[in-house]
Amino acid sequence: MRITIVAGARPNFIKIAPIIKAIEKKQDNGALVSYRLVHTGQHYDKNLSDTFFEELNIPFPNANLEVKSGSQAEQTAAIMIAFEKELLNHPTDLVLVVGDVNSTMACAIVAKKLNIKVCHVEAGIRSGDMTMPEEINRIVTDSITDYFFTTSIWAGENLIKTGVDPLNIHFVGNVMIDTLYQNLDRITPPSFWEEYKLEKENYVILTLHRPSNVDQEHELVQLLKGIDALVQDKKIVFPIHPRTKAILGESNFDFKNIIMVEPQGYLNFMYLIKNSFAVISDSGGISEETTVLGIPCFTMRNSTERPETISIGTNTLVGTSIIQLRKSYTEFIQNGIRKAGIPDLWDGCASERIIDLLLTK
Ligand code: UDP
Numbered sequence: 001m002r003i004t005i006v007a008g009a010r011p012n013f014i015k016i017a018p019i020i021k022a023i024e025k026k027q028d029n030g031a032l033v034s035y036r037l038v039h040t041g042q043h044y045d046k047n048l049s050d051t052f053f054e055e056l057n058i059p060f061p062n063a064n065l066e067v068k069s070g071s072q073a074e075q076t077a078a079i080m081i082a083f084e085k086e087l088l089n090h091p092t093d094l095v096l097v098v099g100d101v102n103s104t105m106a107c108a109i110v111a112k113k114l115n116i117k118v119c120h121v122e123a124g125i126r127s128g129d130m131t132m133p134e135e136i137n138r139i140v141t142d143s144i145t146d147y148f149f150t151t152s153i154w155a156g157e158n159l160i161k162t163g164v165d166p167l168n169i170h171f172v173g174n175v176m177i178d179t180l181y182q183n184l185d186r187i188t189p190p191s192f193w194e195e196y197k198l199e200k201e202n203y204v205i206l207t208l209h210r211p212s213n214v215d216q217e218h219e220l221v222q223l224l225k226g227i228d229a230l231v232q233d234k235k236i237v238f239p240i241h242p243r244t245k246a247i248l249g250e251s252n253f254d255f256k257n258i259i260m261v262e263p264q265g266y267l268n269f270m271y272l273i274k275n276s277f278a279v280i281s282d283s284g285g286i287s288e289e290t291t292v293l294g295i296p297c298f299t300m301r302n303s304t305e306r307p308e309t310i311s312i313g314t315n316t317l318v319g320t321s322i323i324q325l326r327k328s329y330t331e332f333i334q335n336g337i338r339k340a341g342i343p344d345l346w347d348g349c350a351s352e353r354i355i356d357l358l359l360t361k
Helices: 010-028 050-053 071-087 102-113 132-143 152-162 175-186 217-230 240-246 266-274 284-293 324-335 350-358
Strands: 004-008 034-039 096-097 117-121 147-150 169-171 202-206 233-241 258-261 278-281 297-299 314-315
Touching: 004 102, 010 034, 010 050, 010 096, 010 175, 010 284, 010 350, 050 266, 071 102, 071 258, 096 102, 102 117, 102 132, 117 132, 117 350, 147 350, 152 169, 152 284, 169 258, 169 350, 175 266, 175 284, 175 350, 202 297, 217 233, 217 240, 217 258, 217 324, 266 284, 278 284, 278 324, 284 297, 284 314, 297 324
Parallel strands: 004 034, 004 096, 096 117, 117 147, 147 169, 202 233, 202 278, 233 258, 278 297, 297 314
Antiparallel strands: none
């Protein structure tokens, strides 16, 4: 079987790393499977791309479509045009896409129209929020996917509601968590750890990059000021996403506690998360990682496509204003961490299950 693996953005790189390892393990055991890695170039900053390839030992891509930035339509169209040429020049049996970025949807459409089977890893999750570009990407991708690999029973139920044949839905666990387990003994403090006198549990991690939080400069600055005032006795380490940086510009803010740093590589970032007091974020992936690590996470969104991080894990949804965050964070300071667990099959073996299943197709 020939598999073309697509990756375009930071969370994709983290998800494909263990899948590639699982394929290579099968090859070592004599299985007739090969892969071709296509980087669409959706994320191209060193901090968001190359660093992840180096740190997670992901092979150099066989092709880079170099689409770079653009509006939603420009980027999706550029990926489709380039990926169609890629597939015509390099025939394959299966296109494997992960997550919910524009590359996921664009490449799934191109593959399906060329009558190539599509496999979606992290299928079926839904926020119900159609203002999120990711939700549209999820719905379109799942409407043309052949093999659905899910992170929860709930995601499978979402797919069944839309008429997907249950025989094509495979609850395998979470590839993001495979990467976490595979690298926990390699995580390492960032170079600024000493400079800022960071100590275990004496700081909070903050990440924000969703349009609903960062696209209006005034609201973003007010939110940051509110967070700076809320977390009074701790430093707040804020690895700032390029999208957020572009909105804030080069202005110098006089924050008492917030320390702005570059987006972190995976090994430094996971060290920071694992040793933090709490996390404030609008990221989906981070709510999964904090769940597994048992770190309290306050998600600055009105909905989540990962409800198990709330019902089982350590995640609390706090909306996009400082008001609810203040309430939830204050309750947490008063009551401490609530008891939480790890969702079923988030055990580090999802990628092997995926490849085992694909090789039976
Ligand atoms: N991440 C990282 N460094 C950072 C911020 C995030 O390595 O400075 C990793 C982290 O593992 C996270 C993943 O990137 O789960 C994806 O994060 P992002 O918020 O970009 O994407 P989302 O999960 O919201 O789609």
